[in-house]
Amino acid sequence: MTTTITVLGAGYVGLSTAALLAQAGFKVYLVEPNPSRLDTIKQGRSFFFEAGLDPIIKLGIDSGNLLPTDSYNIGVPESDFVFSCVGTPDNPDGSSNLAYVYDAAKSAAKLMKPGAVFIQKSTVPVGTGKKIIEKLGLEAGSYISNPEFLREGTALQDTLWFDRIVCGGSDESVLTRVAELYKALEAHRDTIATAAGIEIGSINGSYIATDLNSAELIKVTANAFLALKISFANSIAKLSDAVDADINGIMDAVGADKRIGRAFLNAGRGYGGGCFPKDVSGLISSGLEHGIDLEIMQAAQQVNESMPSYVIEKLKHQLGGNLSGKKIAVLGLAFKKGTSDTRKSPGVKIANLLNTFDVEVLAYDPQALEEAKQDLRRNVLLCTSIEEALVDCDAVVLATDWDELMSLPAQIFANHLNSGAVVIDAVNAYRNHIDLKNLGLDYIGIGR
Numbered sequence: 001m002t003t004t005i006t007v008l009g010a011g012y013v014g015l016s017t018a019a020l021l022a023q024a025g026f027k028v029y030l031v032e033p034n035p036s037r038l039d040t041i042k043q044g045r046s047f048f049f050e051a052g053l054d055p056i057i058k059l060g061i062d063s064g065n066l067l068p069t070d071s072y073n074i075g076v077p078e079s080d081f082v083f084s085c086v087g088t089p090d091n092p093d094g095s096s097n098l099a100y101v102y103d104a105a106k107s108a109a110k111l112m113k114p115g116a117v118f119i120q121k122s123t124v125p126v127g128t129g130k131k132i133i134e135k136l137g138l139e140a141g142s143y144i145s146n147p148e149f150l151r152e153g154t155a156l157q158d159t160l161w162f163d164r165i166v167c168g169g170s171d172e173s174v175l176t177r178v179a180e181l182y183k184a185l186e187a188h189r190d191t192i193a194t195a196a197g198i199e200i201g202s203i204n205g206s207y208i209a210t211d212l213n214s215a216e217l218i219k220v221t222a223n224a225f226l227a228l229k230i231s232f233a234n235s236i237a238k239l240s241d242a243v244d245a246d247i248n249g250i251m252d253a254v255g256a257d258k259r260i261g262r263a264f265l266n267a268g269r270g271y272g273g274g275c276f277p278k279d280v281s282g283l284i285s286s287g288l289e290h291g292i293d294l295e296i297m298q299a300a301q302q303v304n305e306s307m308p309s310y311v312i313e314k315l316k317h318q319l320g321g322n323l324s325g326k327k328i329a330v331l332g333l334a335f336k337k338g339t340s341d342t343r344k345s346p347g348v349k350i351a352n353l354l355n356t357f358d359v360e361v362l363a364y365d366p367q368a369l370e371e372a373k374q375d376l377r378r379n380v381l382l383c384t385s386i387e388e389a390l391v392d393c394d395a396v397v398l399a400t401d402w403d404e405l406m407s408l409p410a411q412i413f414a415n416h417l418n419s420g421a422v423v424i425d426a427v428n429a430y431r432n433h434i435d436l437k438n439l440g441l442d443y444i445g446i447g448r
């Protein structure tokens, strides 16, 4: 008998998970209340940009294995597993708003058949699973925390070639059943990657079974630690600037120590996105709830918040101490390459901050223009090409590490910018900076 699954919420996690599980041969209902998003998915496409996702959504829809719907009543009653992947927006105080998480659990619990398993994939503060079980009077063993570690931009790759699958709960046999789903996906991963047009990976990850609270804490702790690494690198970058050292070289050498590792030590304009900022503040809130002051995470958060203005201060200094009357382009509005997501994006923050001075700001992104619109100040001019953004500018900020920006020939900058203009590389990854200098432009990075 075919295993039936319902995935609640078609965000980055839900849509990727549903499309992948459908490719592994499961019958997958995907519940999405937003009519325009639902309609796009039904047409075999994603409503956001994620490499490889469109082809497998299309295959899922065409095969009938992926069944998008706006109703819990269609799929949940016949499902063996219900994955909850609903959003957890920020509360004004930085904690997570769990209204969708509770609503989804409540609505699903009413409809689930006996023996069905509820799998929480949304990132929730530690203790949430236990509260849900208690509040809804659920069978404790049927509720599993299965945190998601996929990154936007590499969502399919990360899910198919995972470092670890974490399942937390109180019933070992249920934990094993959930692990079996991922093993089925693992068995099909080469074929799925080929269908998606993404690279075949090589990691053989591990399966970790643990208790509910630990699973919830593993997720936020992992993200908080990565955020900490970035803020640490950014703190050293500021010192590097002060003593004329090179942060990239420093972190290459520091990261060569296998105990430390090079990943997530890239200094620049700081981290953004739907996860790190929220998970750091969520962890701080969880700590406070239990009387633990996570000062180290508060420091990481403060450093991160300081980075966009640090970038602007450096730029101002380079422009002779005055931004007034300048024309400045910001290239890169997505919070990182490979995504159209602009949530908490440093590029957007930098553009908006520049716009609070007497500066004409032009902005460009290869994928994120539409999503950036809602967060950008009205006076920031959106451009549809790099060239359009650069014309007659006194400076340009590179704010996202898109390959097409990082490999842009220096001549393009020289052809369009004013002579002697400043190129500030806020992601420390522009590859042709020597050519820029040879063409008479001023190049600076962060901590370089």
Ligand code: UDX
Pocket (backbone or CB within 6 Å): 148, 149, 150, 151, 152, 153, 223, 226, 230, 263, 264, 265, 266, 267, 268, 269, 270, 271, 272, 273, 274, 275, 276, 335, 336, 337
């Ligand atoms: C993150 C986690 O990596 C992932 O495991 C989890 O499931 C969700 O949160 P994501 O938010 O998609 O993934 O992006 P990630 O690649 O981790 O980057 C987050 C931010 O940190 C980006 O703004 C990125 O530009 C920035 N970053 C990353 C740095 O500034 N320096 C680095 O060295 C690495």
